[in-house]
Amino acid sequence: MNLPRVGRLLHTALIVDDDTMMRLLIRQTLERSGFVCHEAHNGQMALEMVPLTQPDIVLLDVVMPELDGYAVCERLRRDPAGALIPVLMLTGLEDTESINRAYEVGATDFISKPITWGVLAHRVRYILRASAAFRELAKNQASLELAQRIARLGSWEWDLARNEVHWSAQTFRILGLEPDAVTPSLELFLERVDQADRGPLKEALTRLLSSGTFDGRVIRLRMEDGNLRHAQMQALCSLDASGTVCHLSATIQDVTELKEAEQQIRYLAYYDAVTGLPNRQFFMERVQQVLSHARRHNRQFGVLSLDLDQFKRINDSLGHGVGNQLLVAAGKRIAETLRADDTIALNERDANPLGPQAQETVARLDGDEFSLLLTELAHFHDAAKIARRLLEELRRPFPIDGTEMFITASIGLALYPLDGEDAESLVKNAGAAMHFAKEQGRDNYQFYSRAMNATALEKLSMESQLRKALEREEFLLHYQPKVQPSTGRIVGLEALIRWRHPELGMVAPAQFIPVAEETGLIVPVGEWVLREASRQNQKWRSQGFPPMHVAVNIASLHFRHGGLIEAVARALRESGLDPALLELEVTESMLMHSVDTTLETLFSLKDMGVRLAIDDFGTGYSSLSYLKRFPLDTLKIDRSFIKDLPRDAEDAAIARAIIAMAHSLKLAVVAEGVEAAEQLAFLQQHGCDVVQGYLFSRPVSPEDFATLLARPQLKAVV
Amino acid sequence: MLDAIRQLDDGSTGLLGQVIQLYFQSAPGLLGDLRRGFDGQDHELLKRAAHTLKSSSGNVGAVRLADLCRRIETAARAGTLGPDVPRADEVDAEFERVRAALEAEAAK
Numbered sequence: 001m002n003l004p005r006v007g008r009l010l011h012t013a014l015i016v017d018d019d020t021m022m023r024l025l026i027r028q029t030l031e032r033s034g035f036v037c038h039e040a041h042n043g044q045m046a047l048e049m050v051p052l053t054q055p056d057i058v059l060l061d062v063v064m065p066e067l068d069g070y071a072v073c074e075r076l077r078r079d080p081a082g083a084l085i086p087v088l089m090l091t092g093l094e095d096t097e098s099i100n101r102a103y104e105v106g107a108t109d110f111i112s113k114p115i116t117w118g119v120l121a122h123r124v125r126y127i128l129r130a131s132a133a134f135r136e137l138a139k140n141q142a143s144l145e146l147a148q149r150i151a152r153l154g155s156w157e158w159d160l161a162r163n164e165v166h167w168s169a170q171t172f173r174i175l176g177l178e179p180d181a182v183t184p185s186l187e188l189f190l191e192r193v194d195q196a197d198r199g200p201l202k203e204a205l206t207r208l209l210s211s212g213t214f215d216g217r218v219i220r221l222r223m224e225d226g227n228l229r230h231a232q233m234q235a236l237c238s239l240d241a242s243g244t245v246c247h248l249s250a251t252i253q254d255v256t257e258l259k260e261a262e263q264q265i266r267y268l269a270y271y272d273a274v275t276g277l278p279n280r281q282f283f284m285e286r287v288q289q290v291l292s293h294a295r296r297h298n299r300q301f302g303v304l305s306l307d308l309d310q311f312k313r314i315n316d317s318l319g320h321g322v323g324n325q326l327l328v329a330a331g332k333r334i335a336e337t338l339r340a341d342d343t344i345a346l347n348e349r350d351a352n353p354l355g356p357q358a359q360e361t362v363a364r365l366d367g368d369e370f371s372l373l374l375t376e377l378a379h380f381h382d383a384a385k386i387a388r389r390l391l392e393e394l395r396r397p398f399p400i401d402g403t404e405m406f407i408t409a410s411i412g413l414a415l416y417p418l419d420g421e422d423a424e425s426l427v428k429n430a431g432a433a434m435h436f437a438k439e440q441g442r443d444n445y446q447f448y449s450r451a452m453n454a455t456a457l458e459k460l461s462m463e464s465q466l467r468k469a470l471e472r473e474e475f476l477l478h479y480q481p482k483v484q485p486s487t488g489r490i491v492g493l494e495a496l497i498r499w500r501h502p503e504l505g506m507v508a509p510a511q512f513i514p515v516a517e518e519t520g521l522i523v524p525v526g527e528w529v530l531r532e533a534s535r536q537n538q539k540w541r542s543q544g545f546p547p548m549h550v551a552v553n554i555a556s557l558h559f560r561h562g563g564l565i566e567a568v569a570r571a572l573r574e575s576g577l578d579p580a581l582l583e584l585e586v587t588e589s590m591l592m593h594s595v596d597t598t599l600e601t602l603f604s605l606k607d608m609g610v611r612l613a614i615d616d617f618g619t620g621y622s623s624l625s626y627l628k629r630f631p632l633d634t635l636k637i638d639r640s641f642i643k644d645l646p647r648d649a650e651d652a653a654i655a656r657a658i659i660a661m662a663h664s665l666k667l668a669v670v671a672e673g674v675e676a677a678e679q680l681a682f683l684q685q686h687g688c689d690v691v692q693g694y695l696f697s698r699p700v701s702p703e704d705f706a707t708l709l710a711r712p713q714l715k716a717v718v
Numbered sequence: 719m720l721d722a723i724r725q726l727d728d729g730s731t732g733l734l735g736q737v738i739q740l741y742f743q744s745a746p747g748l749l750g751d752l753r754r755g756f757d758g759q760d761h762e763l764l765k766r767a768a769h770t771l772k773s774s775s776g777n778v779g780a781v782r783l784a785d786l787c788r789r790i791e792t793a794a795r796a797g798t799l800g801p802d803v804p805r806a807d808e809v810d811a812e813f814e815r816v817r818a819a820l821e822a823e824a825a826k
Contacts, residue, residue, distance in 0.1 A: 021740045021774050025723070028733055063769055114776035114784070117723070 011128060012036045014055035016046040016072065017090070018064045025117065026059055033121035043067025051081045057124055057131075058087045060107070062098055070105045077106035086131040088124065090115070145169055152254035158186060160246055165189075174231060174254045176223045194220035194228060201233075208235055209245050218255060230259040272364040274324050275331035283363035283371050287423040290375055294416055302374035302383040305412040305430035306334065306390060309442040311368035314405070322400060326407065327368065329398045334370055335362045337393045338386070369434075371427065380415055380447070387411045387445035395443070410437035411445035419448040462515045465501065470524055474500055477532050478699035479550070481708055482670060482692045485684040488713035492583065494551040494692065495533035496699045497525070517557060526558040527567040534575035534582055536702055541581070545709050549611055551583040556590050560597075565604050572608070579609030583634065587615050591630060599629065606631040613670070618658060627665060635662040639673025642693075646682040656686050663687065723777070738824050741778050742817070745771065749813060752790070753806040756799075764794035771809075780816040783809070 013035045015026045027037045038053045040046035044067055050058070058076070062069035069089055076082035086108040091098045102110050109127055111120065145168070148154065154171030158164075165184040172179045175192050182188060190198055197219045208214040214235040221229045235250035270282040278286070287303065294301050308330060315323035338361060361373040374383050390411060397404035412433025420426035433448040440446065469475055475497055482492035499507040516522040529552055537550040558564050572579055584605065591598050591614070602612060613634035614627070618641055627635075637658050641651045655671075662669045671683050674693030683691055696714050708714060723734050748771040755764030772787035786804045793803045 019770060019773060021737060021744070021777055024733075024736060024740065025777060063766075065766075113773055 010034060010036050011056040012038065012053060013124065014038045014040060014046065014049055014053055014058045016040045016043070016058060016064075016069070017061035018042055019061070022061065022090075025115070026120070029117050029120050030124065033125070035124075043069070043072040046072050047075055047079075047082075050076060050079070050085070054081070055085060056128055058082075058085055059090060059124070060087055061090045062092075062102070070101055073102070073105040073107055084131075084135065086127045088127055149173070154252050154254075156184070156189070156250050156252070158248040158250075160248065161240075171252060174229070174252055175221065192221050194222045196220065205235070205248075208237055208248070212237060212245075218259075219252075229254060229256045231255060275328050275364050277331050277335070277370075278363040280363065280365045280371075283365065283373070284423055284427070286361070286363075286373055287426060290373060291416065291423055291426075294375075299375075300377050300380075300416055300418075302377055302380070302413055302415045303426045303430040304372040304374055304383065304387060304390075305414075305427070305434040306370040306372065306409050307411075307434050307438070308368040308394075309408045309410055309438070311407070314407070322405075325400050326398060326405060327364070329400065330394065330407065330409075331362065331364060331370065333393055333396075333398075334372065334390060337390050338362060338372060369431075371430070377415070380418075383413050383415065384445065384447075387413060391443060391445065408443035410434055410442050412437055412448065413445060414448040462512065463519050463521070466512060466516055466519070466521050466525075469499055469501070470521075470528065472502075474502070475525065475528060475532075476500060476701075477529065477536065478701055479536075479705045480692055480699040481697050481705070481714060482548075482551075482690045483696050483714050485680060485688065485691050489546075490548060490709060490714055491690060492549045492551060493537075493705065494553075494585075494699075495529060495536075496553075497529055517555060520557065522555040523558050523563075526555050526564075527570075529553075530567050530571040530582075531574060534571040534577045537581055538575040538577040540706070540709065541577070543706075545706075547578070547581055549581045549583045551585050551613060553585045553615065554590070556587070556593070559586060559590050559601065560593065564601065565608075568605060568608060568610060572610075580611060583611040583613050585613045585615040585636065588617065588619070591626065595626075595629075602630055602632075618654065627667075632665075632667055634670055635665075635667045636670045636672055637688075639693075642671050642673045642679055642683075645679045652682065655683070659683075659686050659688055735824055737778060738820050741774055741820070744774060745813060749806070749810055752809055755794070756806050759799070761794045761797055761799075764799075765791055768794060775816070778816070778820060780812075780820075783812045783816050786812055 011034070013030050015023050015030075015037055016039075017023050017026070018041055023039045023041075027039065030037050038049060038055065040049050043064055046058070046060070047067075049055075060069045060072060064072075073087050073089065076085065076087065087106065089102040089107040089110045091102060091110050091112050099110050099112075108131065109123070111123055148168060148170040152170065152174065154174045155168045156171050157166045159166075165186055167175075167179075167184040167189075169179065171184075175189070177188075177192075190202065193201055197217075201217070201219055204215055204217065216232065216234045218230050219233050221231055223229060231252040232255045233250060233252045235248060237245045238247040238249070240246040270278060272279045290301055293299070308326075311323065311326075314326060361375065363371045363373075365371050372386075374386060377383055391409060394407060394409045397406055399405075412430045412435065414420055414426045414430035414433060416426055419429045429448040433446045437444050437446040476499075477495045478498055479493040479495055481490045482494065483489065484491050497509060497513075499509075499512055501507050513522070516525055533550045533552050537548070541547060554564065558567075568582070568584070571577075572582065591602075605612060611633040612631060613636055614630075614632055615636050616638040617635050618638045635658070637655060641655050641658070644651050645655060646652050659669050668689045669687075670690040670692060671679075671688050672692045674680055674683065674691045674695045676695065679693075680691060680695060697708060700708070723737055748767045751763055751767035752771070754760065755767060768787040768791035772784045772791060775781075775784040775787060786809050789804055790809070793799050
């Protein structure tokens with residue numbers, strides 16, 4: 001390409017000499033050759049004229065008064081305007097010292113006096129040509145560097161014979177190193193490469209040296225500040241005459257921004273722009289991943305489809321701006337609810353093999369429809385629990401634009417493998433279940449599978465049946481006697497709840513107690529038990545039976561925040577029972593829950609005069625130091641230690657230790673679950689105060705219990 | 719040497735005449751400096767005067783005069799004006815010969 005020549009066509013020379021004749025002759029010589037000449041009479045003048053005339057060459061006399069030629073040349077080289085101008089120094093012929101000195105101060109060449117005039121012009125032309133070539137080279141190098149800089153392309157060379165490494169300016173820049181501060185080396189380069197890529201890169205370079213081919217790759221560079229940059233690397237090697245590798249050339253190109261753009265594209269492709277949540281594409285890929293994991297490991301998981309109820313109305317009446325804000329807020333709340341769920345969050349973090357991205361389980365599919373991936377479900381009830389929690393959380397007001405907005409959602413659930421074997425059908429079926437939830441009147445959740453719905457329904461109806469049971473007085477108590485082993489006398493009894501359903505008959509406590517606990521119904525149920533047990537015990541007392549304490553199991557929820565003290569006081573007040581004849585059984589874990597409030601509750605109860613027992617001892621913390629702090633009367637050894645007595649040496653040792661320990665704390669010891677004579681013998685031998693179990697009697701109705709009481713002594717029924 | 723200058727002269731500038739005229743203007747002063755330098759043993763003055771006269775004499779082709787000046791310059795730079803160093807009288811005499819020759823040349 002021919003670029004237009006910028007600047008003058010004629011070359012300009014600056015002649016510096018204090019000798020008028022010399023200036024005259026030089027000027028005459030050069031002008032004849034087409035130069036434009038300027039003259040300076042002394043050194044100072046020369047320095048002033050260089051920036052003004054911008055000469056292509058300076059002819060400089062050495063011997064001048066004040067500022068001599070050496071000083072002028074030296075100063076010229078320090079000045080950017082004069083650094084690159086060729087300087088031809090005029091020296092004496094035989095004066096080698098001054099010639100050396102001329103080169104030292106930066107002269108381009110010298111010509112000795114007396115000057116052969118016919119030659120001078122040729123010398124000057126030659127110098128100009130050489131300088132132009134130099135400048136061209138420098139310019140090419142500069143433009144190459146500029147091009148490399150624009151392309152963020154650095155090059156480096158490795159001379160294997162000399163083991164010398166050279167980096168281009170851009171390579172230094174890409175590596176974040178100062179050319180003055182470090183010596184380029186292969187080691188230094190590798191040090192910059194992120195640890196994860198270093199090993200493979202070393203291998204690739206070794207392969208290059210042996211096979212001559214290099215797999216171009218993107219390597220990550222770890223910068224001083226810890227940031228990662230991405231660089232595309234290419235390399236090739238040259239062979240010497242003998243065919244051995246002598247030289248390695250490589251390029252590295254900073255592609256960080258490219259990578260970031262890629263990520264941006266990925267983000268746009270995989271995330272919803274409004275809420276920042278994963279979009280359908282991402283969600284389907286995630287479902288696919290989780291699906292294959294679940295297939296391999298035989299796991300179940302769920303897809304939850306959530307649609308905001310009547311969202312369209314909000315959008316239509318308040319505009320898309322408000323609608324979008326609500327979508328963002330709802331998406332955030334859904335994600336938070338999911339995160340707050342212990343089981344899901346823990347599993348996501350610890351057990352999910354898909355990495356941190358696997359936590360992204362909330363997606364916005366389109367419009368007001370969200371989808372959630374519920375992984376590692378232990379039971380489908382877990383999915384129902386999350387659905388309930390989501391409905392509850394979404395009912396809370398959303399502060400949007402200074403007002404509070406209310407919205408509900410309809411949820412559909414599809415479970416793998418029950419409701420679908422592939423991603424599409426799972427998502428589709430969750431959507432279908434969601435629409436079914438809409439049909440059911442919104443603000444509810446539905447499983448895709450009707451059987452699931454039935455079970456969930458069963459639970460729901462269990463809840464309402466339990467409420468009715470209280471009103472209809474369907475609960476009743478059975479009692480199991482507690483016997484003094486030495487005498488066979490009944491010294492106490494434990495009250496155990498039973499539910500006689502009008503249609504289902506007797507319902508097992510294991511079936512309804514968990515539902516009662518989950519729904520909070522355990523508190524009114526517990527209150528009823530306290531009243532009824534107190535009433536019955538007082539009735540027997542008034543019938544003339546010997547005094548015995550009736551034990552009632554206290555539920556954790558009731559103990560912690562259910563108004564237990566009031567309930568006990570009411571039961572005692574209404575029945576007129578001596579408080580000492582009422583025993584409350586609490587478990588270890590209840591005591592450990594919140595020690596300060598626990599102590600307060602226990603002492604309040606103790607002040608009322610009731611007895612306190614610790615139930616199921618040995619299964620929890622079994623901390624002696626804690627036990628000492630509580631005002632307890634009785635310790636019940638858990639049935640698991642009794643079961644294999646006296647054969648199991650370990651259980652025997654534990655039982656013995658618990659009895660001894662309890663006695664040292666002045667606690668009465670009760671062994672429950674006693675079913676065999678050997679067990680009774682062992683316990684009696686080791687001083688157990690009271691025993692309870694089928695060996696004497698199973699829990700019986702109050703009527704049957706009265707019969708037992710009538711006997712002078714309870715014999716073991718072996 | 720003068721032929722070289724004459725070749726430089728394209729005829730319009732009268733270069734040769736100018737050069738000779740410049741020479742005649744500067745030489746008497748320089749000769750005076752040389753004499754004062756010898757009289758006062760001023761090596762610095764001798765060195766400078768000899769250098770300049772050497773240079774301009776060379777340009778006009780006064781080879782012997784230039785050589786005399788070179789020897790004085792070298793001795794003055796070394797600081798030893800030995801018996802073999804040409805003196806002012808010798809330089810003056812040579813200059814007179816050069817003047818005659820140049821005047822003849824200029825008249826051509």
